Amino acid sequence: xxxxxxxxxxxxxxPVHIIKGANLDISDGSFVVFVGPSGCGKTTLLRLxxxxxxxxxxxxxxDGKNVVDVPPAKRGLSMVFQxxxxxxxxSVRGNIAFGLKMAGLPKAEINRKVExxxxxxxxxxxxxxxxxxxxxxxxxxxxxGRAIVREPKAFLFDEPLSNLDAALRVQMRxxxxxxxxxxxxxxxxxxxxxxxxxxxxxxxxxxxxxxxEQYGTPLELYEKPANLFVAGFIGSPKMNxxxxxxxAKYGAATIGVRPEHLRIARDGEGWPGKIAVAEHLGSDTFLxxxxxxxxxxxxxxxxxxxxSAGDDIVLSPxxxxxxxxxxxxxALRS
Amino acid sequence: MARMATNRRxxxxxxxxxxxxxxxxxxILWMVLTSFKTELEAFAIPPSFLFFHWTTENYATVQxxxxxxxxxxxxxxxxxxxxxxxxxxxxxxxxSMAFSPTKRTKDxxxxxxxxxxxxxxxxxxxxxxxxxxFGLLDSLTGLVIILCLGNxxxxxWMLFTYFKEIPKDILEAARMDGATIGRELIYVLTPMAxxxxxxxxxxxxxxxxxxxxxTLNLSTLNAAPLTVFIASYSxxxxxxxxxxxxxxTLAIAPILVLGWFSQRQLVRGLTFGAVK
Numbered sequence: 057x058x059x060x061x062x063x064x065x066x067x068x069x070x071p072v073h074i075i076k077g078a079n080l081d082i083s084d085g086s087f088v089v090f091v092g093p094s095g096c097g098k099t100t101l102l103r104l105x106x107x108x109x110x111x112x113x114x115x116x117x118x119d120g121k122n123v124v125d126v127p128p129a130k131r132g133l134s135m136v137f138q139x140x141x142x143x144x145x146x147s148v149r150g151n152i153a154f155g156l157k158m159a160g161l162p163k164a165e166i167n168r169k170v171e172x173x174x175x176x177x178x179x180x181x182x183x184x185x186x187x188x189x190x191x192x193x194x195x196x197x198x199x200x201g202r203a204i205v206r207e208p209k210a211f212l213f214d215e216p217l218s219n220l221d222a223a224l225r226v227q228m229r230x231x232x233x234x235x236x237x238x239x240x241x242x243x244x245x246x247x248x249x250x251x252x253x254x255x256x257x258x259x260x261x262x263x264x265x266x267x268x269e270q271y272g273t274p275l276e277l278y279e280k281p282a283n284l285f286v287a288g289f290i291g292s293p294k295m296n297x298x299x300x301x302x303x304a305k306y307g308a309a310t311i312g313v314r315p316e317h318l319r320i321a322r323d324g325e326g327w328p329g330k331i332a333v334a335e336h337l338g339s340d341t342f343l344x345x346x347x348x349x350x351x352x353x354x355x356x357x358x359x360x361x362x363x364s365a366g367d368d369i370v371l372s373p374x375x376x377x378x379x380x381x382x383x384x385x386x387a388l389r390s
Numbered sequence: 391m392a393r394m395a396t397n398r399r400x401x402x403x404x405x406x407x408x409x410x411x412x413x414x415x416x417x418i419l420w421m422v423l424t425s426f427k428t429e430l431e432a433f434a435i436p437p438s439f440l441f442f443h444w445t446t447e448n449y450a451t452v453q454x455x456x457x458x459x460x461x462x463x464x465x466x467x468x469x470x471x472x473x474x475x476x477x478x479x480x481x482x483x484x485x486s487m488a489f490s491p492t493k494r495t496k497d498x499x500x501x502x503x504x505x506x507x508x509x510x511x512x513x514x515x516x517x518x519x520x521x522x523x524f525g526l527l528d529s530l531t532g533l534v535i536i537l538c539l540g541n542x543x544x545x546x547w548m549l550f551t552y553f554k555e556i557p558k559d560i561l562e563a564a565r566m567d568g569a570t571i572g573r574e575l576i577y578v579l580t581p582m583a584x585x586x587x588x589x590x591x592x593x594x595x596x597x598x599x600x601x602x603x604x605t606l607n608l609s610t611l612n613a614a615p616l617t618v619f620i621a622s623y624s625x626x627x628x629x630x631x632x633x634x635x636x637x638x639t640l641a642i643a644p645i646l647v648l649g650w651f652s653q654r655q656l657v658r659g660l661t662f663g664a665v666k
Contacts, residue, residue, distance in 0.1 A: 106566060108565070127565075128566050129565060129569070133566070135562075135563070138559075139559045142560075142563075143582075144582060145582055154564070154567050155567035202563075202567070206567070
């Protein structure tokens with residue numbers, strides 16, 4: 057079991073409020089990603105759950121039991137660090153076995169579990185090597201092995217893939233997701249990469265300046281962002297925002313249209329503009345369009361489009377895909 | 391042209407470095423040479439550098455007149471004991487200051503260091519009286535305690551700098567893995583800090599071995615280490631340069647050998663943290 061509930065969790069360092077009252081319900085077996093810009097408090101929130109930091113207020117419940125006064129080791133969680141944090145003087149075997157050794161398990165059982173974990177992660181040939189003799193991806197696997205071997209109630213991942221190169225990151229992303237589904241253990245994963253968040257999560261928590269802006273499935277966040285921040289943060293390229301008369305026409309202070317929901321035409325009704333930059337990726341075409349008073353708009357077209365910088369075009373938003381926001385930036389629902 | 395100029399510069403600095411090295415080493419060399427002279431030649435003006443009558447009789451006399459082994463053993467016990475106890479106290483102290491610092495940690499560190507700025511003679515009388523009342527005068531225990539206390543600030547400072555270099559994440563990982571603070575110290579921190587611990591241990595051994603002020607003042611015979619053994623050769627009856635040199639050579643020999651074999655460790659230890 058790994059049900060985690062946060063009730064008005066707060067954290068301050070001196071006069072600085074890092075977490076300003078977080079409420080969250082993470083159901084057993086789900087994969088939840090904390091995402092947000094740097095300094096939004098996502099790592100702090102994870103460390104509060106881990107017990108590496110003490111809460112200033114509120115409670116953290118694991119399977120219904122308040123753990124704010126329970127030391128990290130007794131919370132039944134395990135953590136994968138951004139820096140891997142392997143023990144440099146121990147072999148891969150020693151690293152994976154350390155937690156079990158601390159728990160006082162018999163040697164034979166430790167060996168059996170370590171070997172099973174190593175087999176799951178393709179680490180068997182490296183069991184006797186030291187961390188410095190491994191590649192980045194292998195080190196990451198050892199860190200994950202150390203986490204799974206203890207059969208925790210939940211895994212905590214603190215930006216575990218950010219030190220890997222792009223190709224390896226995609227591969228490890230798949231491996232982590234697959235492993236989590238296979239083990240059916242609750243996972244909380246911190247990242248600043250919204251693509252990682254969208255692809256891995258069952259549910260995403262978007263954090264900004266110590267506040268939870270929205271908690272929902274990736275598609276909920278994409279289709280019904282609660283406010284301007286979430287709308288701008290989720291989705292790549294970023295959502296276009298338009299103010300003024302064009303927004304007032306839809307009865308909103310600001311409207312948002314995702315680049316993929318702008319129809320591109322040579323002429324007709326809509327927002328006229330001139331292409332400033334055209335990016336041809338083959339699979340997609342991205343147009344950065346100078347639309348006069350509306351500012352620069354980004355449009356995305358799936359497939360190739362025979363347009364280049366300097367061309368005059370007209371962009372028309374898909375009326376069913378327009379996001380409307382009031383003057384405080386909160387979404388207006390019709 | 392440019393290369394020739396560089397070569398010449400390298401040659402000049404090489405000669406300069408050797409010269410400086412020789413100058414620094416010269417007193418020790420002179421001491422060793424003097425120890426093989428007769429008392430008469432040791433006083434001779436102008437002194438003879440290498441062409442004198444080589445003799446080992448000073449060493450024989452020294453061993454005969456005073457028990458070298460007794461003093462050397464005391465030195466080993468005092469230097470070793472005070473170093474080990476200092477490390478046992480300093481490891482947890484440095485750990486707490488490096489990994490859970492408070493607002494006052496820097497002040498505490500500076501305050502500890504400031505005790506080393508005070509001349510020891512300033513507290514000689516109170517320490518002497520305390521040691522007398524506790525029956526610690528001329529005892530190994532007494533010397534181990536005073537040298538341990540005297541070097542503790544430096545040991546804590548050195549370990550603090552080493553521990554600072556160890557990523558906090560690794561200790562947190564150990565904590566998540568269920569290690570108590572004690573086990574975290576034993577299984578994770580100490581093995582990782584071995585290079586730092588080794589150089590701290592070596593430096594402290596050397597400091598304690600050479601310490602003369604407290605050993606001379608708080609011991610006479612039973613607990614007297616090699617410093618007292620050397621000092622006994624500069625007596626009111628007159629200076630015996632050759633015998634004094636022989637005694638000094640014997641006294642520094644063990645630590646010199648130790649230093650020679652561990653010089654890489656020492657240099658690494660002293661420059662640790664300066665460059666990553």
